[in-house]
Amino acid sequence: MLRLAHRWPGLLAAILVIFMSLSGAALSVFPALESLSTPAQTETNLDAGTVAARIQSVYPSVTEIRVSPAGRVTAYWSDADNQSQSATIDPATGKAVATAETPAAERWLKNLHRSLFMGENGRIIAAVGAMTMLVLSVSGLFLVARRTGGWRRFFSPLRGASSARVHVELARISVAGLLLSSLTALWMSASTFGLLPESADGPALPAATSGRTAYALDRMPALNTLPIDALRDLTFPAQGDTNDVYTLKTTTGTGYLDQGNGKMLGWSGASVWDRLGDTVMMLHTGRGAALLGLALGLMSLAVPAMALTGAVQWWTARQARPRIRGNASAGRVGTIILVGSEGGATFGFAATLHAALAKTGEQVHVAPMSAFEPKRYGMAKRIIIMAATYGDGDAPASARNFLKLLSAASPMRNVAVGVLGFGDRSFPHFCGFARQVDAELETAGWAKLLPFDTVDRQSPQDFARWGRALGEAMGLPLDLHHAPVVPQLTGLTLISRRDYGAAVQAPAAILRFALPRTSFWEKLFGKAPRFSAGDLIGIVPHGSNTPRFYSLASSSRDGFVEICVRKHPGGLCSSRLVDLMPGDKVHVFFRANPDFRPAKNRKPVVLIGAGTGIGPLAGFIRDNVGKRPMHLFFGARHPSSDVFYAPEIDRWLGEGKLTSIETAFSRTAARSYVQDAVRRDGQRLAGLIAAGAQIMVCGGADMAAGVKTALGDILAPLNLTTAKLKAEGRYVEDVY
Numbered sequence: 001m002l003r004l005a006h007r008w009p010g011l012l013a014a015i016l017v018i019f020m021s022l023s024g025a026a027l028s029v030f031p032a033l034e035s036l037s038t039p040a041q042t043e044t045n046l047d048a049g050t051v052a053a054r055i056q057s058v059y060p061s062v063t064e065i066r067v068s069p070a071g072r073v074t075a076y077w078s079d080a081d082n083q084s085q086s087a088t089i090d091p092a093t094g095k096a097v098a099t100a101e102t103p104a105a106e107r108w109l110k111n112l113h114r115s116l117f118m119g120e121n122g123r124i125i126a127a128v129g130a131m132t133m134l135v136l137s138v139s140g141l142f143l144v145a146r147r148t149g150g151w152r153r154f155f156s157p158l159r160g161a162s163s164a165r166v167h168v169e170l171a172r173i174s175v176a177g178l179l180l181s182s183l184t185a186l187w188m189s190a191s192t193f194g195l196l197p198e199s200a201d202g203p204a205l206p207a208a209t210s211g212r213t214a215y216a217l218d219r220m221p222a223l224n225t226l227p228i229d230a231l232r233d234l235t236f237p238a239q240g241d242t243n244d245v246y247t248l249k250t251t252t253g254t255g256y257l258d259q260g261n262g263k264m265l266g267w268s269g270a271s272v273w274d275r276l277g278d279t280v281m282m283l284h285t286g287r288g289a290a291l292l293g294l295a296l297g298l299m300s301l302a303v304p305a306m307a308l309t310g311a312v313q314w315w316t317a318r319q320a321r322p323r324i325r326g327n328a329s330a331g332r333v334g335t336i337i338l339v340g341s342e343g344g345a346t347f348g349f350a351a352t353l354h355a356a357l358a359k360t361g362e363q364v365h366v367a368p369m370s371a372f373e374p375k376r377y378g379m380a381k382r383i384i385i386m387a388a389t390y391g392d393g394d395a396p397a398s399a400r401n402f403l404k405l406l407s408a409a410s411p412m413r414n415v416a417v418g419v420l421g422f423g424d425r426s427f428p429h430f431c432g433f434a435r436q437v438d439a440e441l442e443t444a445g446w447a448k449l450l451p452f453d454t455v456d457r458q459s460p461q462d463f464a465r466w467g468r469a470l471g472e473a474m475g476l477p478l479d480l481h482h483a484p485v486v487p488q489l490t491g492l493t494l495i496s497r498r499d500y501g502a503a504v505q506a507p508a509a510i511l512r513f514a515l516p517r518t519s520f521w522e523k524l525f526g527k528a529p530r531f532s533a534g535d536l537i538g539i540v541p542h543g544s545n546t547p548r549f550y551s552l553a554s555s556s557r558d559g560f561v562e563i564c565v566r567k568h569p570g571g572l573c574s575s576r577l578v579d580l581m582p583g584d585k586v587h588v589f590f591r592a593n594p595d596f597r598p599a600k601n602r603k604p605v606v607l608i609g610a611g612t613g614i615g616p617l618a619g620f621i622r623d624n625v626g627k628r629p630m631h632l633f634f635g636a637r638h639p640s641s642d643v644f645y646a647p648e649i650d651r652w653l654g655e656g657k658l659t660s661i662e663t664a665f666s667r668t669a670a671r672s673y674v675q676d677a678v679r680r681d682g683q684r685l686a687g688l689i690a691a692g693a694q695i696m697v698c699g700g701a702d703m704a705a706g707v708k709t710a711l712g713d714i715l716a717p718l719n720l721t722t723a724k725l726k727a728e729g730r731y732v733e734d735v736y
């Protein structure tokens with residue numbers, strides 16, 4: 001909702017808002033120029049009476065004196081030919097020092113900014129621009145807070161594509177100014193259209209005057225006690241009219257003065273609305289607050305840049321989603337397909353199913369699982385759920401709140417549901433999330449369309465098999481041919497390798513690749529790879545559709561891409577990687593793994609890994625520039641050939657990036673595994689966990705299971721479990 005309230009006004013009114021903010025920024029310069037060109041006041045406590053008297057002595061036919069909020073004094077008089085004259089006056093002498101004309105450029109810009117040269121209609125359009133800016137500022141404020149993880153973290157460092165970071169960075173700097181400018185603009189529009197209470201009526205014209213003239217201005221108490229900066233306007237009586245009066249306007253009200261004795265003949269104080277209006281005018285125009293005006297002008301310069309980066313973000317997100325041709329609306333279809341996906345592949349399968357069903361004449365609606373809304377499915381007969389699994393049996397991004405929505409809904413009569421899980425059998429919880437969804441649907445009493453099934457590693461064969469079963473359940477011939485979409489690949493060139501594993505006849509290597517070169521546009525469109533240690537690179541080996549994933553041992557800030565690989569007997573991808581030589585190239589895609597990161601705090605981190613699982617853990621230690629406590633438990637096969645990162649570990653210990661290390665070797669006489677090292681050090685670990693430590697485990701599934709059991713025993717006396725820690729984000733695994 002919030003995002004929609006930000007996106008559409010932004011996209012639709014971008015040109016108008018850019019126009020208003022640029023013209024506003026240009027106008028903000030003039031009050032500053034006016035301040036600079038206003039003669040400096042050298043006398044302190046200069047009063048309005050003295051200045052008026054000085055002007056009158058130089059220009060005896062003076063008719064009016066005005067003082068701007070910035071302190072500029074302007075006088076108006078008639079010359080010998082009865083022509084009206086005006087000038088900026090030096091209050092020290094009462095003499096003209098500059099023209100009183102508003103610069104032509106300022107007049108032109110003001111007209112443009114207020115009404116786009118379109119009179120009343122233009123003023124309405126300008127007001128719409130101000131309203132749009134207000135909506136964008138308020139929704140943007142909340143979106144920034146949501147993105148940074150709460151109001152308290154509003155100014156915390158940002159991650160993500162360059163366009164998104166620049167957008168949020170500019171928003172954080174400029175939002176206060178944009179809020180102020182748009183609110184004050186709306187006030188001024190409301191005042192122009194007479195929507196605010198009227199200003200106070202002036203005092204009644206005096207019934208009688210002294211009938212005399214020529215009382216000295218500097219002797220009139222109403223003027224000689226009024227500081228010159230508080231005067232706004234003094235209109236002189238018509239020459240020769242003994243009954244006419246001076247009209248005085250100050251910052252606090254309006255009154256009349258007798259020209260024969262200087263007495264105040266009537267006074268009316270400014271209303272609260274008048275004063276508020278003056279303040280709003282000052283805040284919007286910068287007249288009387290030139291520096292604030294300049295600051296607001298600078299902030300509005302961020303608007304065109306935010307419009308560009310916002311549009312880029314919208315376009316990139318739109319492109320990332322597979323387009324489903326002819327996606328019918330939810331209320332008009334018999335078949336609803338709900339997709340749970342993180343990397344986008346499952347959406348591709350859904351598009352294939354959608355196209356195959358559409359061919360048979362079925363009307364189909366495809367949506368993310370998080371958009372589950374049974375109330376809208378008025379004509380639905382069936383719901384098909386296609387869900388991937390992430391983390392350790394967790395929901396993927398597009399299905400985050402599905403289970404919550406499901407528990408709030410009651411089963412629909414006449415609607416049957418089928419669940420198809422997408423996963424990878426090498427994970428301990430194969431299709432864990434889809435299984436959970438299927439079980440909860442059953443418990444809630446939803447009718448089953450067809451039995452639960454799974455697709456392993458995006459296998460087109462598994463998908464086609466399930467398609468045949470779906471066809472039978474629907475009474476349709478369904479032939480599903482899915483051609484997986486390969487993500488955009490990046491070429492990486494190997495720059496160095498370090499070899500391990502010789503003593504145990506299991507070759508392994510730390511491979512370091514050069515960071516791919518990226519252009520400015522690629523950075524702006526978020527195409528430049530930005531990754532952290534613990535994220536993944538995917539490689540699709542020749543002759544296979546299925547990518548293999550490797551955890552990154554470096555972050556893009558390190559300036560290289562590093563992975564740790566062991567050659568698996570018969571492994572297509574690992575063999576090729578371990579055989580790479582410097583200069584060789586591989587094509588990969590990057591995938592974020594945001595759950596496997598050290599928490600952003602100063603608490604200790606316990607890193608537990610075995611074999612090549614040390615890769616991402618080494619990356620975390622290398623990035624530990626803040627030197628928070630980090631404790632490593634490392635299981636390797638043999639001390640003579642399998643201690644990955646040995647020289648770096650020594651250096652990191654010396655630098656304070658690593659606090660302690662415990663090792664265990666499985667191919668020595670002692671035959672010790674990393675979980676044994678964890679048990680041996682149970683007491684110290686219990687202390688660290690009690691102090692709020694986060695535990696990060698990386699390596700093979702067997703090792704992870706062993707570590708979990710050992711930790712379970714250590715946690716029990718603390719009344720804790722690994723599940724409890726996991727729920728708090730303090731126990732995270734990257735298991736293969």
Ligand SMILES: Cc1cc2nc3c(=O)[nH]c(=O)nc-3n(C[C@H](O)[C@H](O)[C@H](O)COP(=O)(O)O)c2cc1C
Pocket residue numbers: 340341342343344345346347388389390391392393394396422423424425427428429430431432457458536549591593
């Ligand atoms: C970081 C990560 C964690 C994963 N965890 C699991 C898992 O626990 N269980 C599983 O069966 N599959 C797991 N998978 C495999 C994905 O579910 C599978 O590749 C799926 O087809 C991805 O679909 P998507 O691109 O639509 O997100 C994981 C994949 C990744 C990259």
